[in-house]
Amino acid sequence: MPAKKVWIIGLLLVIALLPQSAYAMHxxxxxxxxxxxxxxxxxxxPFVLVGYFSIQKTIRDHPRLKMLLAMACAFAFxxxxxxxxxxxxxxxxxxxxxxxxxxxxxxxxxxxxxxVLLFQAMLLAHGGLTTLGANTFSMxxxxxxxxxxxxxxxxxxxxxxxxxVFMAAALGNLITYITTSFQLALAFPAExxxxxxxxxxxxxxxAVTQIPLxxxxxxxxxxxxxxxxxxxxEELKDLKIISMEG
Amino acid sequence: xxxxxxxxxxxxxxxxPLVMLSDxxxxxxxxxxxxxxxxxNVDYSPWFSPLIExxxxxxxxxxxxxxxxxxxxxxxxxxxxMIGRSKKEETA
Numbered sequence: 177m178p179a180k181k182v183w184i185i186g187l188l189l190v191i192a193l194l195p196q197s198a199y200a201m202h203x204x205x206x207x208x209x210x211x212x213x214x215x216x217x218x219x220x221x222p223f224v225l226v227g228y229f230s231i232q233k234t235i236r237d238h239p240r241l242k243m244l245l246a247m248a249c250a251f252a253f254x255x256x257x258x259x260x261x262x263x264x265x266x267x268x269x270x271x272x273x274x275x276x277x278x279x280x281x282x283x284x285x286x287x288x289x290x291x292v293l294l295f296q297a298m299l300l301a302h303g304g305l306t307t308l309g310a311n312t313f314s315m316x317x318x319x320x321x322x323x324x325x326x327x328x329x330x331x332x333x334x335x336x337x338x339x340x341v342f343m344a345a346a347l348g349n350l351i352t353y354i355t356t357s358f359q360l361a362l363a364f365p366a367e368x369x370x371x372x373x374x375x376x377x378x379x380x381x382x383a384v385t386q387i388p389l390x391x392x393x394x395x396x397x398x399x400x401x402x403x404x405x406x407x408x409x410e411e412l413k414d415l416k417i418i419s420m421e422g
Numbered sequence: 423x424x425x426x427x428x429x430x431x432x433x434x435x436x437x438x439p440l441v442m443l444s445d446x447x448x449x450x451x452x453x454x455x456x457x458x459x460x461x462x463n464v465d466y467s468p469w470f471s472p473l474i475e476x477x478x479x480x481x482x483x484x485x486x487x488x489x490x491x492x493x494x495x496x497x498x499x500x501x502x503x504m505i506g507r508s509k510k511e512e513t514a
Contacts, residue, residue, distance in 0.1 A: 202452055203452070204452050204455070204456055205468065205471060205472045206468025206469050206471055207455075207456065207459060209469075210469065243500045243503065246496055246500065247496060247497050247500040247501075249496075250492070250493040250494070250495075250496035250497045250500075251493065253490070253492065253493035254489075254490050254497065256489075257486045257487075257493070258490065260435075260436045261439045261440050261448045263438075263439050263442075263443070264439075264446075264451075265439065265443045265446025265447065265448060266448060266450065266451045266453075267448050267449065267451065268450070268451040295489070297472070298473065298474065299474065299476075299485055300476060300482060300489075301472035301474065301475040301476060301482075304470065304472060305470070305473070306469070306470045360455060360458075360459065364462045365462075366462050367462070374462055377458050378455060378458060381451055381455050382451055382455065385451045386451075388435045388436075388439070391431075391435060392432045392435050392436070395428050395429075395431055395432050396432060399425060399428055399429070400497070403501055404501075404504070406508075407504035407507075408504045410507075411504075
């Protein structure tokens with residue numbers, strides 16, 4: 177199936193399913209009712225497919241990019257293993273997907289998110305198999321899409337490279353957890369106050385905790401991006417991140 | 423130098439909450455969400471449980487450490503390769 181077609185089908189599915197269903201990142205095993213689990217899984221699948229083909233194409237066109245791809249995936253592995261204390265008195269972890277999003281595009285990161293989430297769900301009882309679709313959607317679809325948009329907007333406005341990288345990583349991180357809050361609020365509207373009351377509650381748990389972590393992830397992503405910009409010019413040329421000339 | 427300052431900020435962001443909120447428990451945000459769900463819907467019970475659960479907090483931290491170690495291994499292998507390559511180009 178041509179990539180364009182998959183995209184269109186994906187978008188249509190999103191539009192068709194969104195009004196009645198929405199969930200997101202690192203929701204615990206069994207904590208999404210079955211219908212929601214399935215709906216989010218269905219929503220995530222087209223992005224995984226597009227991502228798979230986009231990675232295949234990248235490797236076919238530029239075989240030497242394999243190493244950078246592995247590094248981007250490894251970055252996500254490292255950052256999502258770091259549970260960092262935050263201002264709310266609880267801990268959460270970054271996603272590490274902004275970096276790869278800038279290099280390889282948002283859908284490639286859907287695949288990476290799926291790999292990280294599978295690993296954590298199978299071995300660490302973190303996240304879960306039944307919530308894999310919802311978590312993939314928040315961390316692998318919503319986060320990277322927003323990260324990609326943020327990067328492009330800053331670049332378009334002629335903002336400095338570091339700022340574009342920072343905003344992409346930080347916003348991608350934040351959106352992931354905001355999506356999670358939406359997903360949980362949709363599945364568990366409060367008896368009094370309904371969806372909004374639940375949303376406020378979950379945002380308080382996830383999003384507020386995440387703000388300092390988003391800043392941290394932004395900074396760490398700038399650090400690794402700068403290193404690649406110096407030593408990996410060849411790879412960045414392959415990827416047409418040509419703004420590197422400056 | 424600039425990099426060192428940036429790293430210091432990252433460390434500061436993680437350490438400050440620990441110092442300022444000395445009586446907080448610093449549990450995981452996902453665990454707190456679990457509580458919130460049971461508050462909103464008292465009858466909800468998870469319909470599926472993890473296939474394998476780490477036997478203890480120690481085993482779990484081992485796996486997380488492995489995840490981070492494997493990841494940084496790959497990152498710095500790649501970075502080292504790139505640095506070596508650009509050194510070679512300079513001398514060539």
